[in-house]
Amino acid sequence: MSAHLSTVGDTSGAPTLLVLLPGAYMTAADYVQAGFFAAVTRRRLPLDLLTVDLDLASVSSGEALPALQAEILSPARQQGCRSIWLGGISLGGLLALCHNADTPGSVDGLCLLAPYPGSRLTANAIARAGGLARWQPSADELADPEFRMWQWLQKPPADFPVFVGYGAEDRFAAGMREIAGRFPPAASHVIPGGHEWPVWQRLWDHFLDCRLLPT
Incomplete structure (x- = not known):
């Protein structure tokens, strides 16, 4: 699909593309090995799944993110894909959020599995301001x-569908809880475990079964 970004998966014209x-030091193929594609196939969902390599x-x-838009998301929209979702694990979840913030309307929903909440520098600046509700970002920020x-x-759009899942013992759980708290409670799912594949696999199963994706 792309001359620059390497992807795993095929598009078949399904109504939804995810x-x-x-995450950092992960590859697109890791999603295959972890059974993410098999979970979609097993459920016979009307969903095309692509995973992307980002160095x-x-x-x-x-x-990376402008290339994602130019090489994958924009072409999918031009080819008539009805619903495009973006997501990822850890750093991939952060990047999905960043891309959505910078490119409004590029995607129709987010699937965030243990999304990395960002650096301590960012978190501390917001905390010093008295929390997210009181923080007023500077031009430099x-x-x-x-x-x-x-x-x-x-202030995310009230009708924008987002799934946030993470392990209760994840070392970044406090920041993930803050992200999840920006959306309706039904949009989040917390299970026992840390920052590891067995947790992400269970969260993926839950996401597919909770039918947030359009059919």
Whole structure:
């Protein structure tokens, strides 16, 4: 599908496309090995699933997400895909949130599995302001995609579907709880466990079974 971004999965013209981004040091193929594609096939869902390779250098340089939009999301929309969802695990979840904040309307929903809430620098700046509700970002802060993500989270659209799942013992659980708290309670799911594949696999099963995706 792309000359620059490597993907795993095929598009068959299903009414919904879900694009999953990898966590740090993960690959698109890791989703195959973890059974994510098999879980979709087993349920016979009308869903095309693509997983994407993003190297950390392209993420750091700011090239990864524009490439995602140009090479995958925009073409899918132009080809008539009715509903496009974006998501990921850990860093992939953060990147999905950042892309959604910077490119409104590019996707129709988010699937966030243990989304990394961002750096301690970002969290501390918001905490010093008295929390997210009282924080007013500076121009310098808004040069950073993490801060723009949190600005979007201050008032996300009420009708925008988002799933946030994470393990209760995840080392980033406090920040994930803050993200989940920006959406209706039904949009989040917390299970025992840490920042690890067995937890993400169970959350994926729950996401597919809770039928948030359009059919």
